[in-house]
Structure formats: C-alpha cells, structure tokens
Amino acid sequence: MAAPMTTPDFLDLIRASGLLDDGALARVAGDLPPEPVACAEKLVTAEVLTPFQAKQLLAGRVRGLVLGQYRVLGPLGKGGMGIVYLAEHVDLGRKVAIKVLNEEQAREKLGLERFFREARAVAALDHPNIVRLHDITQSAGTYFLVMEFVDGTDLQALIDGAGPLLYSRAANYIAQAAAGLRHAHSKGFVHRDIKPANLILASDGTVKVLDMGLARSVCNPKDSLTGTLDEDVIVGTADYLSPEQALNADLDARSDIYSLGATFFALLTGRAPFQGSTAQKVAQHQLAATPDVSKLRPDVAPGMAAVVTRMMAKLPRDRYQSAREVIIALSPWLPVDMPSEITVVLRAAETTSIVRPARAPRTKLQRLSRGARRAAWCAPVLGAGLLYAVLGGARSAQPQVVGGEAEPQFPSATEPQLLTGHSSAVNDIVFSPDGTRCASIDWDGKLFIWDAKTGTRLHNSPTRPGARGLVCATTPDGRYLLVAGERMPVLAFDWATGREVRAYQPHEKATWGIAVSPGGEYLLTSGGDGTVILRDLTTGDEIRRFEVAAKQAWTVAFSPDGTKFAAGFGDGPAPEESNFIKVWATADGSELNRLTGHTQDVRAIEFRPDGQVLASGGFDGTIRLWNLTTGTEIRRIDAHESIVERVRFLPDGRRVLTCGGPMPHVKPNEEGGTAKIWDTVTGRELACWRGGPWSDLISIVPSRDGRFAVAGGRDQNVRLWPLPAAPVDPLIYGFQLPASAVFKSTFRDGQHTDPGARALAGKGIYLHCWKNESVAEFRCDVTEARPWIGVTNLNADLSSQVLFQFDEGLNLPVVPGKRYRVRVEYRTANDAQGTAQVRNPRGNEYPALAEVRLEGTNGTWTTVEMAFQRPVGGKIDVCVLNSAVGEGNQLAVRTVEVLEIEPVK
Template identity: 80%
Template sequence: MAAPMTTPDFLDLVRTSGLIDENTLARVSDEFPAEPIACAEKLVSAEVLTPFQAKQILAGRVRGLVLGQYRVLGPLGKGGMGVVYLAEHVDLGRKVAIKVLNEEQAREKLGLERFFREARAVAALDHPNIVRLHDITQAAGTHFLVMEFVDGVDLQAILDKSGPLLPERAANYIAQAAAGLRHAHGKGFVHRDVKPANLILASDGTVKVLDMGLARSVCNPKDSLTATLDEDVIVGTADYLSPEQALNADLDARSDIYSLGATFFALLTGRAPFQGSTAQKVAQHQMAATPDVSKIRPDVAPGLAAVVTRMMAKLPRDRYQSAREVLVALGPWLPVDMPSGITSVLRGNDTTAVNLTALQARRTKLQRALHSRTIRRAVWCAPVLVAGLLYAVLGAKSAHPQSGEGADPQYSLATEAQILSGHTTPVNDIVLSPDGTRCASVDWDGKLFIWDAKTGARLHNPPTRPGARGLVCATTPNGRHLLVAGERMPILVFDWETGREVRAYQAHEKATWGLAVSPGGEYLLTSGADGTVILRDMTSGDEVRRFEFSAKQVWAVAFSPDGTKFAAGCGEGPIPNESNFIKVWATADGSELNRLTGHTGEVRAIEFRPDGQALASGGFDGTIRLWNLNTGTEIRSIDAHDGIVERVRFLSDGRRMVTCGGPMQDVKPTGEGGTVKVWDTLTGRELTCWRGGVWADLISIMPSRDGRFAVAGGRDHNVRIWPLPPAPVGPLVYSFQFPQNMLFKSTFRDGEHGDTHASELTGKGIYLHCWKKESVAEFRGEVTEGRSWIGLTNLNTEVSSQILFQFDEGLNLPVLPGKKYRVSVEYRTTNDAHGVAQIRNPKEGEYPVLSEARLEGTDGKWKTIELTFQRSTGGKIDVCVLNNTVGEGNQLAVRTVEILEADPVK
C-alpha cells in the first residue's frame, strides 16, 4: 500500500492492519493531529502502537502486523531462514517470539521443508536449556513458528559488546548449552548450527539453545526429502563448522560438539578459531591445528584449554563422544549451584530407574544356579555373585571390568548365563524383539522357538517347513513380526505375539543366509548361496533390485540406521579380486557407494555403526574390521578370534562392539578357543572376554538395544541370556593426543635433537629425550589412518630413549594428591621391539615409580594397556614410555595417552 499522506489515510491503515479497534482509537483521543507522523507519535505515546508498528504503517506496510492470534510488536533478530519478531497473543496478552519464513524461501521447496524441519525438531524437545516451541501455523499465506520468548541477549552480542568472558562464566554457559544439546541428541536431532548467536542468555542466567532450523533428524524417515535437497548445500556457519559438515558427510552429535567447542573458543578468546574468507575458514577447520586457547589467553587453565582442544578434534572419534562427556569434562570449572540436571551428570547418578521386580527375579535365578553346585562353592560365591549382579544391573560407577589379571571378581561371577534348553541341533541364529522382551532362536533342524527374554519361558514353537534348515532370523523395527529363513524353506514371517505364520516370501536358490528389514519397514533385504542380493518391497513382495556377485556365497546383509544405505559381505570368488569383500549401495537408486576390501577370508558378518558413518565386519580370517563409509577406507583391523568371527554387533553407544567366534575344522588352528568379547572400537582394546564352558562354541549373538544384556546361541544346542558390563566410566582428566599435522624425523645425539623443532611439534607437556648422553636414538612423528603418533628407536646399545608425558610442567593437570587415577596408553611395536610404561613421581633428583606395565611386542598392531596410581603429596607426575630394544627396525610407537579418574580410594 502507498504511504499515508494524511491522518485519515494513516488511521485507515491502522484499522486495516487489525492492530487497534475503533473503541481503542476513540479511547485514546477524540482529535488526532493533522500530520500522519504526529498522529503516529501520539498513538505510540499512548502505548497502543509500538514504534516498530508505527514505522511500518507510516511506510504503508500493514500486511503481517497481525498473524492469526498474534500482534507483531517488533523485530528481535534476523537469520538465513527469516526474521524473528516479538509478538503478543491477542487474547492472552502472552509475549512470544515469532519466526516468519521469508517469502523467497516460502516459495522454495527446500526453504519450506527446512522450516517444517525446525518445527518437528523443536516440537520434540522440552528442556530448560532449549527454546520451547508453542505452535506452528500460517496466516494469509505466511508460515511462522510461535516460540517461547526469552528476555535476554545472545552470546554473540555479549562478545561484541564486552569481549572475552571469564573462564568460569564461559564454562557455565557451554555446560548449559551442552545439557540442552544432550536432550536434543537423545531425541535423535543434530542442531548443525551451534554458534554464539544461537545461544541466548536469559535474565535469570539460563542459557538456551535456539534456532533449530538447520537440525536434521537422524531417525525420522520424513526427513529423507531434506537429505536429498541438502545434497549439494553446505549448511551451517563457517566460523563454527565441523570438518565433516563441510564435506556434506552424515552428521551425528559429535558435529555439534565440535561447533560447541568452537563457540567455547570464541567465548574465551573473543574471536572465532580461524580467520580469513569463508573458503579459508572451511579449509582450516579441516586441516589446520586448533589454536591453543592458553597461548592466546594465559589465564585460562591448561585443563580447560584441553577441553576446548578435544571438543574441536578434527576426527569425530577423537572428540568427546557425547554432550554428557563434555559436561563431565567441564565439571571442575562449574559452580556448585548448577541446575539439577547438570549436577546429576557430574555426580554420576543420572541413571535410569531399575525394575526391582525384575532384579529380584534375576537374583532368585542366580540363587537357584548356585544351589545346583557344590555347597562349598555356594557358600563363598553367593554374596559375591549377588553383589556382582547388582553391579551389572544398576550400572554402578566404577572402572570397566577387565579380562585376565586384574579382572573384577564380582563382575566375572555376575556374568553367569541363564541357559534355555530345547533345541536338539546347533542354534544358528538368534534375534531380540525391539523392546527386548522376547527372543527367537532357529536351529539347523529348522526348529524355531520364541522365548520370554526376562523369565526364560518358552512362549511359542511355530512350525517352519519339513526338512528345513534354519540359518538366519530378523525382526521388523516396529516389533510386530519375526522373519526366519534358511535351506529348503521360504522366507517366513511370524507374529511375535502369537507365533502365528502370517506371510512367506520367495527364498534364494540353495539357501538364504542374509536377512534384514529397513528401519522404516518398507524394504526386505536378503542374500544367499546363489551369489545374489535382493531388495524387495516389504508390502508387495515385489523385487525392487537385484545384485549379483561372482562369489557364490553372500553371507550377510544390513541396512544403515537411517535406511539410506545397505551392504552385503561375500565369500570366495573365482579370482582374488572377486573374493572376501563388502559392497555398500544407496537404497534410493541402487548406486554403488563403497567396495571395501581387506579381509583375507570370507566376510561372515557386517553391521553399521549406530551413527551410520562406519561399518564393522568380521570374517573367516579371525579379524574385525572397521570401515569409514565417507572415504571407503579401513579405520582399524583387530585380531579378534582364533578362527571365524561369527557375529559383530554394535552396542547402543556406538563405541563398543560385542563379538563371538572361535575355531572351526579346517579354518584355523585352535588356541584361544571360542570366546565372546566386548571391544572399544576407538582404540581396538578388548574390554571384556568370556571364554571356556558355555562360551566356547557360540555361533550367534544379539545385545539388547539398551546394552544391558545379550542373548546367544551355539553348537551346544542352547540359548543363553546374561548381563553385559556397563559402559566404561570415569571422567577424562586429560588426553595427550598429538597434533594432526605432526610430521618430523629427528636423530637424538650428544644430548640434542637433530631437528630442533621436533619437541615443539609434539605439543605441550610431551618431551622426547634420552637420559644417557651417550645414547643415539631416532624419534619420528607420523600420521596414519588420520591419527598422529610418535615412534622411538634406539640406534646404539646405550638404551635410554623415552617419551615423557608430564602432568605438571607446562600443563598443571588437575591430578590431586590422595585421588586414584587410570592412565591408558595406546602403543604398537615392530619387529622385536618391546618396552615399558611407568608412572613416576620425580622429586629431589629421584624418580620413584608408582606403577609400571610391560609393553609386549604387538607385531605392528595397536594395543592399549592401563595403569593405575594414587598421587602422593610432593613431587611431580609423569608417564615415561621407554623402548628397551636396539636396532633400526625395532620401533616402539605411542598414539594416545589418557588420564581418567578412577574410583575413590576407600
């Protein structure tokens, strides 16, 4: 509309806007000034118009000043998605924030989808540290969100006005933001645009995360459209963009942790981590070392600066793995009056309530098991066994149990399995219902049993087909149906609740070995002994796509958690290049995404990691391999079992895997025997192992979704159910992770380094040294698999080369007298190299050793050992790694040294 030239024109526009009715106009004045501007000023003075409303009407802009039940009072901010306004409910008088999608994006499919994505995201979230969504609606063709109005200021505005924050204040704000993100991540959402401008400080001191407009659900199939539309678009803000986000990779919570770390950097230093053009910033996020906060601002404690550095690690696996871990790491710098949700995390008591009835039932079963043994064993085992069960079920706070020497005796007894009998031939596969209440097992005679996973009672024994051989079973994600396949039988579908057969699909020729249902339930994926992989429509049974291998045995298939990819692993083909590999395809069009090679035996098992960015496989070569699906390269290979790796299953945290396997005739010589193991996938460390007895001959295994227990079947014809250990706990104090660009080679001779920059490149607190002046040694800094490491080699017989990780000099780590700590050292050796790791307490020229562990030869494989110590008063603390061998090829290398809190000393 045209700008008003007279007061009557202005008043007509006021009426058209819907902001003021006739009664209000009459109440305000019987006579208005002749000039429109003066008239507007009078209405503003009478507080019936805001300055913003008056200015808009004077410009002839009245459309959108009233949106449905809301009067727009004025702008609050502006972003790429649109403008945010302060508004008031017409009837309730409640102040709200309204986010209006700009007209250009409202006309675009992508903009409108992102707008509704924000609505889905925020509507699912209810947390004091996230701005709440009240409504999503439209009026007169305008789409808008109605959100909680926060009377405050965003952190970017604070930085612009006041500069860097006090460290404790910055830590407080980041912790509150982490608490909000933790809630969002738990609901399956990644924010994707965490930055100071999207964190608002309310007048009461609460920090709230806002603008979920770039969030993508990792679990909602409706977001597949936005995934497609976003395909060639980098979203986010360059100053705070995670390295993987710039590559358009699939993102998980760790991307937000990086951006939150970059935000933390800005709050502490007053500037974003990297400077330059947008392209330069994106490149630096991917390749440049993160600047050291403590060098820019010396008053920031080294431990706090280390938190920022780890949050901003280039590789997601090297960061804190969850917002909860960020909260724990920030604990020493947080005030005692933090909100209860944060203090519960810091105290380690934010656990899920325990079903005491189920606990008592488990306790009774264990008591019966004990009673069946000798009385002498029962007398000394019973108290420990019950205590161990409480430990496993309640998730008590302690270091994770270790196998072999140093194992927790309470835990090792608590893993007594409940045995379910009834099969008369080996149990070839097993599956749990999604809610964990039922399990199904199928054997080589085609018998199918459905069990109550809590009581062990057999619920159903549905018939399959005469002469059939059961090989594989799976479940639909909605928990309604169970699928079974094998030899001489179709692919059968049963009702979990009743055990009744409801459908049959065509089987593969000879045998069906692989079976999976897509997360949305729309597709069925199968493979078999005919060398084919078939994708079917689950509803119609029609074949959608077929893939053929030269290898005639395709053992396993799997869908990614979001359903956008699927994979298959095969056996021996006619030539080596067509043998023992994995293929990954796009579900949408069947295009090949990856061909993963490296196994030297048939690929028996595959599974996607819960975040969908990696895949694990196990084979006849006894190894577990982890694959990066963004690059198609191998992340890690683990010599897992002496024989075949039968199954590989991720636990819900994505960092741990449980596997089973062992020797079979004509496959590999027996040694270790059959075992079940839990692994740390980031380090390749074996966390727990069950061997011998009922664990010796397992074929299949399946953990519950919550990771509390597992079920397994084996060649002894039995099904077993037992509790799994809780996830490792103990707050990380510090991680000596080397810089990503650390490349050097230095010969140490006559007490000096040939490369004077070698020590500078390793990072603060790390010292490369020979304690004998006569020693000659070589130190190398290299990067493999995207991770940096230091190798040391003695070149003469004066053996004294060492790497020192100093807790106090230059770092001042929070390692306190009287407290107990764990130190984790990841190392490897080549040829005949071996060495020792020591925790020392240097003082007054003496070097007493508090703890020591031998570093045995690893034949080029990375291995992790742990040491524990209690700091005494006086002196300093360091970790000393020594190579005790001589010779150019006898290298000992270190990749990670971590210090974690252990249980308090009793």
C-alpha cells in the first residue's frame, strides 16, 4: 500500500493492519496532529504503537504486523531461516518470540522442510537451558514459530560489547549450555550450529540454547531431513564448525562439543579460534592446531585451557564424549550454587552413578503433566483477595545485569550503607539470587524490596494487617520472594513488581522457618507449633508433616542437592527432647540424623555448599559443625554472647558469617551484638564488626558470590557492606588435638588397647595396621604445648599407618580439579624413617597422587611438602608410614596442613 499522506490515511492503515479495531481507534483518534509522522510519534509516545509498527505503517506496509493471535512489536534478530520478532498475544498480553520463515524459503521444499524440522526438534525438548517452543502455525500463507521470549542478550553481543569474559563466568555459561545440549542429545538431536550468537543470557543469569533449526535427529528417520535435503550443503557457521561437519560426515553429539569448545574459546579470548576467509577457517578447523588459550590470555588457568583444547580435538574420539563429561571437566571453576540440572551431574560424578530420589505419592493434581500443571497455574483462583494468582505463569521482567552479574558499589567496610524506613526490628533479610535486590521484613509486618546497587527502596509490599514478619526466602530461579510470620499466611511476592501472587497455609502459632528446594519443587516450613511441613511449591499440597515433642521449630534448610533437609528445634518437655537438629531424606521422609549437643534452642542451621557438613547456631552462643556421614560434632566455636541469630556459609565452604549477641534483657555486657566471620576448620575468628551500627543484629546474609553482606536488627535499619576476600592459599585443614589427648596404645589383632586411640576415628584420624599379623605401638603425647602422634612397629610385618581421611572423617572441602599442597611436620628417633602419601582410594586400590620420603631426623622436627590435584571419583587421604622395626624406632607426626593453591577466582 502507498505511504499515508494524511492522518486519516495513517489511521486507515492501522485498521488494515489489524493492530487496532475501530473501538480502540476511536479512543485515541481525538486531537491527533494532521500530519501522519507527527500522529505516529504521538501514538508511540502514548504506547499505542511501537516504534517498529509506526515505521512500517508510515512506509505503507501493513502485512505481517498481526500474525494470527499475535501482534508483532518489533524485530529481535535475523538468522538464515528467517527473522525473529518480539510479539504479544492479543488476548493474554503474553510476550513471545516469533520466528517468521522468509517468503523465498517458504516457496522452497528445503526451506519449508527445515522450518518444520525446527518445530519438531524444539517441541521434543523441555529444559531450562533450551528456548521452549509454544506453537507452530501459519497466517495468510506466512509460516511462523511461537517460542519462549527470553529477556536478555546473546553471548556474541556480550563479547562484542564487553570483550573477553571473566573465566569463571565463561565456564558457568558453557556448563549451562552443555546442560541444555545434554538434554537435546539424550533425545537424539544434534544442534549443528552452536555459536555465541545462539546462546542467550537471560536477565536472571540463565543461558539458553537458541535456534534448533539446524538440529538433526540421529534416531528418528522422519527428522533426518538433512540427510536427504542437505547432501551437498555445509550447514553451520564457519567460525565454530566441527571438522567432520565440513566433510558432511555423519554427526553425533561430539560435533556439538567441538562447536561449544570453539564458543568457549571465543568467550575467553573475545574472538573465534581461527581467522581468515570462510574457506581458510574451514581448512584450519580440519588441519590447524587449536590456538592455546593461555597464550592469548595468561590469566586463564592451564587446566581450563586444556579443557578448551580437548573439546576442540580434531578427531571426535579424542574429545569429551558427552556434554556430561564437559560439565564435570568444568566443575573446578563453577560456583557452588549452580542450577540443579548441573548439580545432579556433578553429584553423580562423585558417586559414579546418578541417583534420583523417589518422589512422594502424588495427588491427582500433582500427577498432571508438566504442561498441564503450568497451564493450571495460569488460571487465577478467586477468593481471599485473589491470593492464588499464579507462581508458575509468565516470567516477570528482571533488572538487566550486564554479563549476568551485578556490580554493587558500597561505602567503606567500616561504615555500612544504612537503608531506613522500617518501623520495628528487622527480623529477616534475603538477597535475590542475582544479587541485584534484597528484601527485609520487620515485626510490624512491613516488607521492603531494595535495589542492592543503589540502596533505593523499590517496593513497599503490604502483607496483612496486624501481622508480625519473621522470616523470608527466595525461589532459586529469582522470580519469587516468600515471607511469613505471625497472623499471616506464607506469602509469595514477585521480586520484580512487589505484587503478591500466592498464599500458603501458615503454622498454627507462627511460621519461623522457610526454605525452597534447589530445584524449586518443594516448600519447607517450620513453626511455633513444633511441626515441619513439606509442600509441593506449585500446588501448595502438603506432602509430609513431621512433629516432635519440642514445641518450637525455629529454622529449616535444604541441602544444596535437594536430597535432604533439616530443622532446628527448641526446648521440649525433657532434656533429651530439647535443643536438637533433625535431618530427613527428601525422597521418602526417612530420618537420617538426629544431632544433639546444643544446650539451648537451635536458632539457625545451614548446609555447607558441598552438602557434607551442617552448621548450626544456638541460644547457647555456640556454632557447631556436624559430620552428616557419621552424625557427630566436628567442631564447637564459642561465637557470640548469649545468642547466635544466624549462621551463613560463604561460597568457599570454609568460612561462615554469623551475627548475634545478647537479647535486650541481658544487657549490659561486653559484646553488645556483632557480625563475625569464622574459619570453620581452625575455629579462628577472621573478622568482626562491633559497636555503633553493628549492635543488636538479628539477621544477616551474604551475596551468592560472597563479596558483600546485608543485615538487619533491632535498630530498625538494614545494612549493606562489602566482605573481605577469602585468603590466598587458604588453610583447608590443620591437624590438632587437645593437650589432654595423651595415650599409649598397642594395636594387635586389629584392636587397640587404649580407647583414646579408637576415639580419634571420629575425628577422621585412624591409627591401625592393615595386616592382621602386624603389631604396632601408637602414642599420643604433648611437647612444647603441642600434641603429636608417634608410631613404632613392634614386629616385621610392616603395615602400620597414621591415616587422615579427608572425605569420611574430616569432611574437607577438597574439590575435583583444584590443586592442593600438603605439609607434614615429623621427626624420627634412632633408625626410624618412612613415607608420606596423598592417596586416592578406589575400592581395594590405593593409588598415590603424591609421595615424599621421610628421612631420619635424629629427633628434630622437619617439614616436607607434597602437591596434588584431586581427580574425579574415589576418596582422598594422607597416609604416614614408618618403615623401620623395633622399639625406640619411632616416627612421630606433629602437623598435617592442607592448603589450596591457585584458587579459582
């Protein structure tokens, strides 16, 4: 149609396009400028039209602005198969991405077949790291796909704008893409065009794989269209093409791994692996050695550069054989709070098999298909002020964060930024998962959502009249904030808008604890009625209820992998029913641990990032670390006067952030309330904030990256401040025994004569002989106020060992792929000598990762060192052996220290 000359002409074009009907036009047609350009500008300013729509109409183009039930808002991008537009459903207002097949390809059999192949490919896939397909349809001869709209930026645009990424961030993005590809490969699909432009980073930090248009099914003949239609065509992008793809060879998942490796190279260096013309790039992919990432970017760890090189091996058999193997290889550089799809892979790698917990019996509503459940959520349920509006509906817009990571700026570490507005004590506080926002709840029931970068209050969300706010939490996907307390339900709010979207049944007296499972399936609560309740987060249905004699359940927490959860309890009718922690299996509700030792209420609990250790804080002022394998206490720290209010692990898994101090009725005293950081291995206090704004703290939480913290207290303020960085080469373990641990024990026929030697096994230290015929003497004594352990072989059947077991007893956070240094301080008497080994026991085999000879020292304490890198699988221990025989030939160990070297940034 012709370009409009007058405003009436312009309005006629709007009618012809279908964007607005006569009724809608009548509401906006008054007082419009006579000139069409000015009219268009006014309608854009009034948000009646988008700039794209106005531009098309002014050019006389009306076709394609409305496709079926969708209004086209503007272009998002362009690919080989067609143009992608942002669109909106006419009735529902839901924003989607629409890919329109261009007219030339729609007329060609190859183009149309590829288009429908894309639909079949995407429709078969349902994974958080793959863009989802909603529909495939056509309107007036225009074929188009309706897909999930992802508010974010593709990784190519990210590189173009910001250059090479932080290598930890690059590893995170590649691992997420690998998780999506792992799902696609399991369904028999190969993507065939993995590149930065086909990986989109959503505003919540999720990476999603785009454009399955080149995917080729390797198991469904109906989808093997490239085999019949693309025989003489190289499909893909030259910069990221696998060698076999250029040869039109049969492709499998390893082709995508090559392209993902080339994408990893680009994220780390800011450019594609090879330069030149298209033909030159294709040749180099087949013949040239992959450039060394570490030479182009020296700060990239050699281990990470080796991962890139292996992913891009020329021969498929030399690469990682699956996307799962890629995720495992990247594990040393991944944050501890990765999505459950990746955590499952890493956990399975540690145990050599994937264990999926059985679900509880489901109700009829719970047995609905995933799509039906999502649809059920999309229908609001009337009643109680529309409390049951959806938690699982369209994704709310999140604040845009460059590179998926916020960069908050704060005042000095000694003077926190104070956020004011609460009218009573701030009882709990939480960060959004991306770190851009925080929320606080006070005893008057006021809920504030803050901008963590500027300190600006974004929302003051109403809860319930007369309510008392006690606790808040977030869903792992960062979409929803949950709060609870007295005289109020458990409420869910949209982080972005502050709107209430859901309410759950509260506990009878008050709800004190809230946790959401890492996968987002379950809601866990506890309360003043002494119960712990596990619910389905989506439906709100109660799955299990746990009751104890103690009538105060203060706190709950899920393990990082979601396989277990715990609760801390207060005073009960008898001492044995008071002040304990229970741990249950999520799958069947079976009790795994009952942890006792606190002398007053257990106020706070949290799992260590690796899930092997639980930290707790109580009204007795102590922090306690618990071995969840043995159910024993690892360490007690006298942390605060009177009360420990919160215990939070920092990302390194070694340090904890705490707050606490006296309740008002026990003042005055020396402390007056503090925030502290503790080393959980040595029990040392690493940092302390006290006095002034740090007094009377009740709640505290660190950001996910551990760079800053937010806290609230009785002075009605919220505090934001940066935390000190983790120490370089941090000490992971230091062998120490109390000065009272003195014994002399003979080990014969597999038994000790002194119970003191046997008791050390609970601390992860084993004194024994592995041969039944061996006889040895083990002695613990103190010299210069420092305890030591000595071993003497009493017969010629040498097998005596002083063993420090990292996994089963000490629960050390020694991570696969990281490098560590072990220091052993020892001395020998007379003719004694021996060896020290770092071993990797696997079944009945005990391979040594590092070994050093312990020469005779003639009674002088001497230190030796070993370095090792933990592999995937097996266990880790340090084994000290005496190779001499006879009384007086003693080898003694005084210090064993484990330090991390070249820590991941």
